[in-house]
Amino acid sequence: MRIIIVAAGPSEEVPLLKPFLFENTRVIGVDGGIATLVDQGIDFDLAIGDFDSLGHIPTGAILHPAEKDETDLELALRYVYEHYEVTELLIFGATGGRIDMTLQNVYLLKQFPEARLVTKQADVRFLPEGRYEIEAEQYHYLSFIPLVSTVLTLCGVKYPLMEQTVPVGGSLTVSNEWTRQRVADIRVQKGEILMIRSLAD
Structure with missing residues (x-):
């Protein structure tokens, strides 16, 4: 299954997402990534996070506490691998803003090597x-x-x-x-x- 995850990084780093929405694609919004999806007029299948960035909890969301040992993106990736048979996984909204978060998101690719991190300018993989x-x-x-x-x-x-x-x-x-x-x-x-x-x- 093809999975698209949109995280809470600055929306200006995220390309237009509709060209990436093929048949049998699941879209997952992670916390503030929901706002990016809404701004682009894209429906999401699942929301995951503590939603401190978004400011409200979407209906049916998987809610995590704000104080935890993993980032919302890492928890979303774990959920995906536990519940879907992944053939392709693209991560958007994982760069920009805080450099510590950007670096950590890049290093998550080592833990989830099928994933690709995509921005307007680049495509990163492990x-x-x-x-x-x-x-x-x-x-x-x-x-x-x-x-x-x-x-x-x-x-x-x-x-x-x-x-x-x-x-x-x-x-x-x-x-x-x-x-x-x-x-x-x-x-x-x-x-x-x-x-x-x-x-x-």
Whole structure:
């Protein structure tokens, strides 16, 4: 099942959502993300959170206390994985505002690796060891941020690598680009990375 989660981050970071609403898509609003959905005229199937950002509790919502050990987004992700067979999961409204929340939301991708975090400018996903074919789609840049020292092979890109060890904190793998084929062959031979596709400036 295809799941869209809209969290409570600034609405200006959220693209138009209707193009993402395919058949058999479930839409989940997380706290203030409900306001973003309402502003875009999109119905939601479920609301989850403590609703301190929204200011009221939607009918039928799953309510959590304001003082808790997890963020509303993490609780929503856990709920999704417990109740749906997920084939694709897109998270919106998880960036902007407080930098601690943005970073934590990005790192949630490691716990929920099928998920993608989508903004107006970028698409972020977590890649553990394995081989991946990554299409450019509308994006121009392709960047890789290692979470640990990572051995990486990149083909089908402007700046290829062959079994290159990429350290944490280095900038070697930032702002790569696709070649004409517009499909990159990515191999994470050791380690783990965040992959970011982003639009041209």
